[in-house]
Amino acid sequence: MNKQASFIITAVENGIGMITLNRPKVLNAINTAMVGQIVQAMEQFDRNEHVKVIVLQGTGRAFAAGADIDEMLEKNTIELELLNQFEDWDRITWVKKPIIGAVQGFALGGGFELALCCDMLLAADDAEFGFPEVGLGIMPGAGGTQRLTKLIGKTNAMKWLLTGQRFSAKQALDYGIVNSLLPAELLSEETMKLAKTISEMPPLSLRLIKEAVHKAVDLPLSEGMHAERKNFYLLFSSEDQKEGMCAFKEKRKPVFKGI
Template structure:
């Protein structure tokens, strides 16, 4: 399946659902219709039993160089409150399947926030991340202050947010913002290769591990462990658990069905 919407390209390669931001002439600047397309497609992939893992990337020289300023420049506080645009972004956190991001070039402002919505994040050597909102007299509004702080801690996050400086892929790796730095020309190939690797894992395990890790970010260790325990028990109601343990005993490869 391959299709082009207004602002993104969508395709399915085997078990991998791929979304590519597609406004290369403006470095994939994110506008509200693009967010709607991304969220809607993510939810469609989440309901598609054939898709096991979702990959998010951008066409052209950038992942996304920020939000579309023309869309916001003349807005008032009341306009934005009534629009309540970030509720669409919230839906990205409800996607149950793993999301793997591939960042080339710039991931700035809203582009960085979108990248931080991924569960695993790979970047090309030329990638640059940052929140330049402060230079515009505003601040991140789609989770940037929260997600960056959770990843690198208060002091370092404060430094990047207050200065608006850009961090290199190497710095992002050092601070735990991304998982790997990959040669630019191999970025998508390696990202899809990794996505295919985890797509072979039992789907229910992928789903409940992702849920449990997300709870760990916000819960106390005790509350997180209770949530983990319930998910562990729940997997013993699946056929994949029976198949996985039987295959181990029989010294063969398991065949998982997501049941």
């Protein structure tokens, strides 16, 4: 890895690709270089046949407590346009493998946007979420207004975006933002258990299910159904489909190969 790799830690264990945000002294505040490293690691895991699922987590007291204000303070409109800093963020959308986020402490601003890029979220019961950008005279720019609104609806999203207030992990669960709440000391263990369960499923099924669900969010029902059917038919060309059905019939555990 290059010198900038100190912003994250990566590892692969039992089919799980792990990315840990590693700027604990600044509560894992996200700068442009860190985003680039996160996306690069995700794309490498996406191409690695030994990785079945990706886990994204923070270290220290926060998942990520927002963007790095020092990096943006003196920027002007033209500099931001030329920097095109959100290009890397957009690439996360194209990662085919499931991404599980584990949120402890704060997930604020850009940190919350990063969490919303995950396909599933587990949170410590003392975690806090929010978009404080309005109090800085700006607004979310990496998908926060869009993803939050799609998840919790216009009026709920307006409340949190316009006030900049934080909401609790329990509220995030009630809104359907997170899948489950856990004691902080069990968050990592339970996240890895979930990742292991998913990693044992046939990779092609995981890939096409994720694709179909993402289309369900953005497309009309008829178009989403069409995409689902195409993916359903495609899987009948895989060896894993034959293995899965034969194993079911023979009452044995399937051995999936990802082909």
